[in-house]
Amino acid sequence: MEKAIYESMNAAIKLLDKQAVIANNLANISTVGFKESFNLFIKDKNVQNLYKTYNQNVKEYYNLYPGTLIHTQRKLDLVVKDNGWLAIKDINGQEAYTKNGHMKINQEGKLTVQNYEVIGNNGNIKIPNDINLKISSNGIIKKVKKTKDSIIESTIGSLKLVRLPNNNLVQKENGLFYLKKDNLNQYKNVLHDGSVRIQPEMLEASNVNPTKNMIDMISNARQFEMNMKIISVCDQNTEYANQLFNINN
Numbered sequence: 001m002e003k004a005i006y007e008s009m010n011a012a013i014k015l016l017d018k019q020a021v022i023a024n025n026l027a028n029i030s031t032v033g034f035k036e037s038f039n040l041f042i043k044d045k046n047v048q049n050l051y052k053t054y055n056q057n058v059k060e061y062y063n064l065y066p067g068t069l070i071h072t073q074r075k076l077d078l079v080v081k082d083n084g085w086l087a088i089k090d091i092n093g094q095e096a097y098t099k100n101g102h103m104k105i106n107q108e109g110k111l112t113v114q115n116y117e118v119i120g121n122n123g124n125i126k127i128p129n130d131i132n133l134k135i136s137s138n139g140i141i142k143k144v145k146k147t148k149d150s151i152i153e154s155t156i157g158s159l160k161l162v163r164l165p166n167n168n169l170v171q172k173e174n175g176l177f178y179l180k181k182d183n184l185n186q187y188k189n190v191l192h193d194g195s196v197r198i199q200p201e202m203l204e205a206s207n208v209n210p211t212k213n214m215i216d217m218i219s220n221a222r223q224f225e226m227n228m229k230i231i232s233v234c235d236q237n238t239e240y241a242n243q244l245f246n247i248n249n
Helices: 002-027 210-248
Strands: 037-048 054-062 069-071 078-080 084-089 095-098 103-105 111-113 116-118 132-135 140-146 151-158 161-163 169-171 177-179 198-200 202-204
Antiparallel strands (some): 069 202, 084 095, 084 116, 095 177, 132 140, 140 151
């Protein structure tokens, strides 16, 4: 009976973890460039617990399939194609990566995404006031000046675009992707990849499937209730057994 309670309690805890992941997915349906995640529980056949059942390891996976493309006709919007990433700085100054290409210019003239500074390929990018911008498919930002006879373009800076193996990335609570600790030495200095291309004046929507996540949430809730009922029944059976034991004595 203790084993049944133990396994049901373990299952309930895992279901709560799954619900938290699903809730986060659903909360970010409208977040540009968001990638849904999910947990897999893998039995560790080398480790057994007190009740001779195998422990389980939790592995988090990400659905990195592209979301729907949205035409915005806004010059500071972009989509990073394929498995390329836009490099930015988090609040701690650490390099992170995102698919969110909804850039803005802050009061200091810096490009930002969700208030995080966008990293330039050749240093900081400073955007002058009141100019026309053009972002090329290779991430080069140009100032465009029109005259009566011609159009003059001058380079302001270049976005840092990188390409990293998807299984080397981990997503944190801020929604940004980072290199896993095990891969920091291998990719100590992540360099700009000139082969990465962007699509200007477009955004990539979240790839969260709301229908699937809602079905999973309902299914998890029912399984959680079932495990709670098992625990309750086991508790009642223990109480009845104690009563019978007291009667016999």
